[in-house]
């Protein structure tokens with residue numbers, strides 16, 4: 001499989017000030033040196049608690065948000081982190097994002113047809129009759145009745161609105177879609193409908209996804225590989241079946257133990273983590289997970305483990321933990 005996206009040592013900082021708003025401006029690290037690849041036609045799941053930097057990472061890939069980004073982002077062999085904003089705008093047809101709350105990004109005063117037509121006009125894809133046909137095609141693709149084109153966003157259910165969000169992303173014929181918690185706000189039965197829709201679209205249109213979620217059970221069914229993030233870093237990445245059957249990092253094990261299914265990781269008992277996720281201004285020394293890790297040793301608070309492949313398995317499973325070095 002060809003590499004579609006490759007990210008190397010991505011770091012994202014927000015600017016802020018210490019509490020109270022006084023003092024010198026600070027750079028708050030949210031993504032702390034992340035490297036990964038997404039292969040053509042696959043889904044890479046990206047999972048972690050809220051605050052781990054996964055959404056910031058997804059947004060940084062398409063230059064959304066008031067952040068400072070360093071590192072290299074290659075898309076189809078081109079270093080897109082080095083191009084001007086003007087050049088980047090043209091590339092936005094290739095890379096689209098769908099959001100947790102599509103309603104927030106849909107203009108309530110525009111009908112669905114107008115929302116989609118606007119995208120087609122802005123990107124000079126179609127106008128007039130051609131645009132009307134394309135809108136019908138898009139509604140068919142996402143499983144919505146063509147008559148819905150004359151309705152307003154508030155007339156739809158959460159699942160239908162997410163279908164509109166997907167149609168809007170598809171309008172420009174993208175190759176790569178960053179799905180940012182697209183089902184987190186939906187009921188479980190609707191979640192699986194949307195995930196099935198995304199899978200069908202991937203197969204039919206040859207799409208590639210980065211699928212961001214806070215829950216490992218959501219990404220299991222859709223992901224070919226899964227990366228687990230903790231405090232702005234990837235701590236484990238593996239093929240999906242491998243990760244669920246053979247989780248290595250203590251954090252991944254704890255996340256899996258929270259899913260009420262004894263199959264996952266062979267663990268029946270829930271592993272409870274001590275304390276809360278530290279804030280980005282208080283990242284612990286050494287392994288960032290050590291204050292909460294049930295297996296931490298003295299070394300863990302002093303040295304930082306590297307993300308490296310488990311040579312004993314040799315199937316691309318990488319983990320960042322001294323237990324496996």
Ligand code: SF4
Pocket residue numbers: 249250251287288289290291293294295296297300305320321322323
């Ligand atoms: Fe736990 Fe140490 Fe591994 Fe970090 S390096 S996950 S603290 S055992």
